[in-house]
Amino acid sequence: MAIGAKGAKSRSGGPSERAEGAERAGGAEVTDAAEHSRGSGLAAGLEADRALLGRTSTAERVADILRDRIAEGFFPPGTRLSEDSVGGALGVSRNTLREAFRLLTHERLLVHELNRGVFVRVLTVDDLNDIYRVRRLVECAAVRGLGEPPYAVEAVEAAVLAGERAAQDRAWQDLSTANIRFHQAIVSLAGSPRADELMRGVLAELRLVFHIMADPRRFHAPYLVRNRQILEVLQGGDAVEAERLLASYLDDSQGQLADAYGRKMSRR
Incomplete structure (x- = not known):
């Protein structure tokens, strides 16, 4: 009988234990109420x-x-x-x-x-140089970090084909757009949404630079051949050579545009 009473007392707890339990329960209720109030305020906001x-x-x-x-x-x-x-x-x-x-x-x-x-915006030579600085940092790094082949170059190939069709149709504005898409596709090889977003803005600025060229056909057509060359090297799995070709490509493109800007400024 004493054992049963002791067991019952242990299960129900003494007065101090019951008080502590009530305090904990009350604290939980206060906490829940505070959380509910805070949550309601956040929802309203x-x-x-x-x-x-x-x-x-x-x-x-x-x-x-x-x-x-x-x-x-x-x-x-x-x-x-x-x-x-x-x-x-x-x-x-x-x-x-x-x-x-x-x-x-x-x-x-x-x-x-x-x-x-x-x-x-009408861009300046300083804008042009900075755009190409960013392009080297992002585009070349995208190719450099490709890892082991084969590479998923379908979007790159689609841009090359679009450019070749535009050239055949003598649609020079479309050719310029296809060139932009080619470089977007190069960056997308990195699989980075942040790099893709960055380059959308940079390449839109680049298109503003292209308007400096009086003859878009003469400017873009040679790079169409180089786009095809970079594509084929990537299809062959040689990322090192593709990066080398791309870096040379960017150097030449920047030089041509800077010369055109210089001639325009000298006529003012």
């Missing part, structure tokens, strides 16, 4: 941001469209982007369009001039 999120997402989509158009040569340097015409064509609000303009201004594709509006 996020709900208040919902409209902002939707507007920002739309602005980013508009920025993507305009960036692609710039990369395709649709908007030459110095073009004024009218809020009414661009916003009306895309069916977006003035606020959304202004946010998209702000994003592209941050990417150095557009420039806002007080009391005049928003314009596609």
Whole structure:
């Protein structure tokens, strides 16, 4: 009987143990209430941001469209982007369009001039040199880090074929676009979404540089042959040679564009 009583006492606990249990339970209730209150506040804050999120997402989509158009040569340097015409064509609000303009201004594709509006940037020789500095850092590194062959060069091949078709059709703007796509595909070999995003902006800026060339056919056609050569070397599994060819390619391209800029500046 004493053993049973002792067991029952042990199971139920003494007065101090019951008090501690009640205190712990009360503390848990307080904690739960505090967490619930904090969670409700956070949810309310996020709900208040919902409209902002939707507007920002739309602005980013508009920025993507305009960036692609710039990369395709649709908007030459110095073009004024009218809020009414661009916003009306895309069916977006003035606020959304202004946010998209702000994003592209941050990417150095557009420039806002007080009391005049928003314009596609006209790049300088310093811009050109910096673009090629970044291209060497990213494109050559993408090829250097390929690892063991075979390499997934389908997108690279598609860009080369698109360029060759454009040349046959004498569609020089399309040839320029295919060249941009070739270099995007080179970077995509790294499998890095961040590198891809970086190069989309850099290559859109590069397209603004291309407008300096008076004869796009003479500028782009020789590089089409070099694109094919780099593709075939990658298909053969020789990343070292592909990087060497790419580095030489970038040196020559930069030199031609810098010479064209120099001639233009000297005529001013």
